[in-house]
Amino acid sequence: MTTLRLVLGDITRQRADAIVNAANSSLLGGGGVDGAIHRRGGPAILEACRALRASSYGRGLATGHAVATPAGRLDALWVIHTVGPVWQGPDSDPAPLVSCYRESLRVADELGARTVAFPAISTGVYRWPMADAAAIAVESVRLTPTEVEEVRFVVFDEGAYGAYSGVLGEVTGG
Ligand code: APR
Numbered sequence: 001m002t003t004l005r006l007v008l009g010d011i012t013r014q015r016a017d018a019i020v021n022a023a024n025s026s027l028l029g030g031g032g033v034d035g036a037i038h039r040r041g042g043p044a045i046l047e048a049c050r051a052l053r054a055s056s057y058g059r060g061l062a063t064g065h066a067v068a069t070p071a072g073r074l075d076a077l078w079v080i081h082t083v084g085p086v087w088q089g090p091d092s093d094p095a096p097l098v099s100c101y102r103e104s105l106r107v108a109d110e111l112g113a114r115t116v117a118f119p120a121i122s123t124g125v126y127r128w129p130m131a132d133a134a135a136i137a138v139e140s141v142r143l144t145p146t147e148v149e150e151v152r153f154v155v156f157d158e159g160a161y162g163a164y165s166g167v168l169g170e171v172t173g174g
Contacts, residue, residue, distance in 0.1 A: 084122030
């Protein structure tokens, strides 16, 4: 049984077995969560990402996929990098965003991670509307069989917190 929790704060300050990064396909850093994770996690994360690009991820990480690296100076064992879809408007296909959560949990299971912290993937630079992204995030995790014991949704502002708590309230019947 996986416990779902909601936290308002900086995901790079979370203590968890795995922290999920809202990356881009280059795996070579960026802004937002990506920038914060590399800043606080230090160069070891980028070095590991570069090694992935030089080996099995020569063309980068595809949207909806996930791959783990060590977590450098973060209070975590691993960073699970995943690439969310860019919102293309009301008929945007949610499947790649669902896949980010499912694939990140699959990678977490491969690692034996028991606690996983997720940001609100695709809701920043990739412009996915928060309410819809929160529903997709919670529903995807709830419906994915996993050994992960705690999934923490770590959001950065009150608006996101309200969106997630609304959905989680529905889910937990609270
Ligand atoms: N902790 C938790 N949440 C954060 C943090 C943080 N330190 N920084 C930003 N966020 C929130 C944003 O407010 C947003 O709601 O994370 C959500 C995702 O925003 P982005 O980081 O912009 O990620 P995304 O929308 O998936 O875009 C990915 O942005 O940073 C680049 O390299 C990244 O190209 C990629 C793209």
